[in-house]
Amino acid sequence: MRVGVLTGGGDCPGLNAVIRAVVRKGETQYGWRFVGFRDGWRGVVENETMALNVEACRGILPRGGTILGTSRTNPYSRDGGATTVPATLQAQSIDALVAIGGEDTLGVASRLSNEGVKIVGVPKTIDNDLGATEVTFGFHTAVQIATDAIDRLHTTAESHDRVMVVEVMGRHAGWIATYAGIAGGAAEILVPEEEFDIAAVSERLRRRHERGRFASIVVVAEGARPADGSMAVASEEVDQFGHIRLGGIGNLVAGEIEKRTGFETRVTILGHVQRGGTPTAYDRVLATRFGIAAIEAVRDGAFGQMVALSAGSIVRVPLADAVRAPKTVDPGLYNDVAATFFG
Ligand code: F6P
Numbered sequence: 001m002r003v004g005v006l007t008g009g010g011d012c013p014g015l016n017a018v019i020r021a022v023v024r025k026g027e028t029q030y031g032w033r034f035v036g037f038r039d040g041w042r043g044v045v046e047n048e049t050m051a052l053n054v055e056a057c058r059g060i061l062p063r064g065g066t067i068l069g070t071s072r073t074n075p076y077s078r079d080g081g082a083t084t085v086p087a088t089l090q091a092q093s094i095d096a097l098v099a100i101g102g103e104d105t106l107g108v109a110s111r112l113s114n115e116g117v118k119i120v121g122v123p124k125t126i127d128n129d130l131g132a133t134e135v136t137f138g139f140h141t142a143v144q145i146a147t148d149a150i151d152r153l154h155t156t157a158e159s160h161d162r163v164m165v166v167e168v169m170g171r172h173a174g175w176i177a178t179y180a181g182i183a184g185g186a187a188e189i190l191v192p193e194e195e196f197d198i199a200a201v202s203e204r205l206r207r208r209h210e211r212g213r214f215a216s217i218v219v220v221a222e223g224a225r226p227a228d229g230s231m232a233v234a235s236e237e238v239d240q241f242g243h244i245r246l247g248g249i250g251n252l253v254a255g256e257i258e259k260r261t262g263f264e265t266r267v268t269i270l271g272h273v274q275r276g277g278t279p280t281a282y283d284r285v286l287a288t289r290f291g292i293a294a295i296e297a298v299r300d301g302a303f304g305q306m307v308a309l310s311a312g313s314i315v316r317v318p319l320a321d322a323v324r325a326p327k328t329v330d331p332g333l334y335n336d337v338a339a340t341f342f343g
Contacts, residue, residue: 001026001030001032001033001095001096001298002032002033002034002035002092002093002094002095003022003026003032003033003034003035003094003095003096003097003098003295003298004034004035004036004037004044004049004089004092004094004096004097004098005019005022005023005034005035005036005037005052005068005097005098005100006036006037006040006041006043006044006068006097006098006099006100006101006105007019007040007066007068007069007070007100007101007105007124008040008041008070008071008072008073008099008100008101008102008104008105008108009040009070009072009101009102009104009105009124009125010070010072010102010125010126010275011064011065011066011070011275012124012125012126012136012137012138012275013064013126013137013138013141013142013275013276013277013278013279013280013283014124014137014138014141014279014283014284014286014287015065015066015068015070015100015124015138015287016057016060016061016063016064016065016066016067017060017061017137017279017283017284017287017288017291018100018122018124018137018287018288018290018291018294019036019052019057019060019066019067019068019100019291020057020060020061020288020291021287021288021289021290021291021292021295022034022098022291022292022294022295023052023053023054023056023057024054024057025291025292025295025296026295026298027053027054028054029295030295030299033053034052034053035049035052035092035094036049036050036051036052036056036067036068037049037068038050038068038069039068039069039070039071039073040069040070040071040072040073040101040105041071041073041074041075041085041105041108042071042073043068043069044075044084044085044088044089044097045073045075045078045081045084045085045088046084047084047088047091047092049092050068052068061284061288062278062279062284063278064275064276064277064278064279065276072104072239072240072241073240074104074108074240074241075108075112076108076111077240077241078240082111082112082115085112085117086115086116086117089117095118096118096119096120096298096303097109097117097118097119097120098119098120098121098122098294098295098298099119099120099121099122100121100122100124101121101122101123101124102123102124102125102127102129102130102136103125103129103130103322103323103326104241104243106121106123106130106306106319106322106323107241107323109121109319110304110319110320110322110323113303113304113319114304118301118303119303119304119319120294120297120298120302120303120305120306120307121294121305121306121307121319121322122290122291122294122306122307123136123290123306123307123308123322124136124137124138124287125138125139126138126139126141126142126169126176126274126275127139127169127170127171127172127173127175127176128173128175128176128327129170129171129172129173129175129326129327129328130322130323130326130327131321131322131323131324131325131326131327132306132308132317132318132321132322132327133306133308133309133310133317133322134308134309134310134311135286135309137279137283137286137287137290138275138279138283139175139176139179139283140279140280140282140283140286141277141278141279141280141283142168142169142176142274142275143175143176143179143180143183144280145270145273145274145277146166146168146176146179146180146184146219146270146274147179147180147183147184149166149268149270149273150166150180150181150183150184150185150186150217150219151184153166153217153268154184154185154215154217157215157216157217158213158215160215160264161209161213161214161215161263161264162215162216162263162264162265162266163205163215163216163218163254163257163258163261163263163264163265163266164215164216164217164218164265164266164267164268165218165220165250165253165254165257165265165266165267165268166180166186166217166218166219166220166250166267166268166270167220167221167222167249167250167251167267167268167269167270167271168180168219168220168221168222168270168274169221169222169270169271169274169275170191170192170221170222170223171192171222171223171243172192172223172326172328173191173192173193173221173223173326173327173328173329174189174190174191174192174193174221174223174224174328174329174334175329176221176274177189177190177191177219177220177221177224178191178329178333178334178338180219181217181219181338182337182338182341184217184219185217185341186217186218186219186338186341187204187205187208187214187216187217187218187341187342187343188201188204188205188216188217188218188219188342188343189218189219189220189334189338189339189342190218190219190220190221190224190249190253191221191223191224191329191334192221192223192224192225192328193328193329193331193334194334195225195226195227196224196225196226196227197226197227198226198227198253198256198257198260199260201218201253201257202256202257202260202261203260204342204343205218205257205261205263205343206260206261206263207343208343209261209263216263218253218254218257220249220250220253221249222249222250223249224249224253225249226252250267250268250269251267251269254266254267286309289314290307290314293307293314293316294307297316302316304318304319304320305317305318305319306318306319306321306322308322
């Protein structure tokens, strides 16, 4: 058996842990051979591979990023791109493909699977917005990085009696914002799921500061939207999946808060710091479990499936279920838990 492996979309701490587990289990237990495709679907479309074996995976468990490289290439948005996929798989004598990615990469995997390509999916995204799995690896690491940043911002905010706006990632869902906001004691958390009223946010902050010297942390997910509709974007550039590059809502919110309250306000945009570096122990274990389960799915011929976490156990779900709709923040967590500490 020859198995191809690719990592697509934004990188994510834990990708290397999945690759290592896939290769170790397949090579040592079943005697399979592996082929690494470079930069996600680009490597498949352009037939660019790299050697992948147990030796190549030594030392990668705690390393962030992906040894295979990644990109946001969409074979279906390239002329004839999708037809090159089966051609490359045939040329490389690939019997099965393990695709590690988020909604875009696995969306492509789901379409290709319907066209007969033998694929097993592994869910990844720091945003934690992929359906059909309780959690994706990378999320826990991103939340820890954001929480550490908030802890540091607290002390400088207190010293200056300032409002600190922290912009975190989260295009469609505010999981990182909600978790890091709860863990970091945020005074406000703005998420894509709930349009925010900047007047109400500013008024709560004004009243909070009236009660004394209170440093306030406002966590904003990059996809958060003001109630009047328009969303701030850094540029109109879109990727091959049609996503606008976000970033900038934190500055907009900070400007409004300062104008409306008169409090000195500063902004920190955490950006790609949240995606870099070493995965937490939790993410390493989850990624390893997913990798082992993916190889078991290949062994069982469970193609068109994605491995997922459900009630603490690893299960298989149809790829189509995973990419149907983004998994958004539980309203109970946001309204009953996080919002208790607003203002
Ligand atoms: O992978 C998801 C994500 O981290 C989003 O939260 C963010 O909007 C996007 O990727 C950023 O993408 P890029 O790395 O292409 O700037």
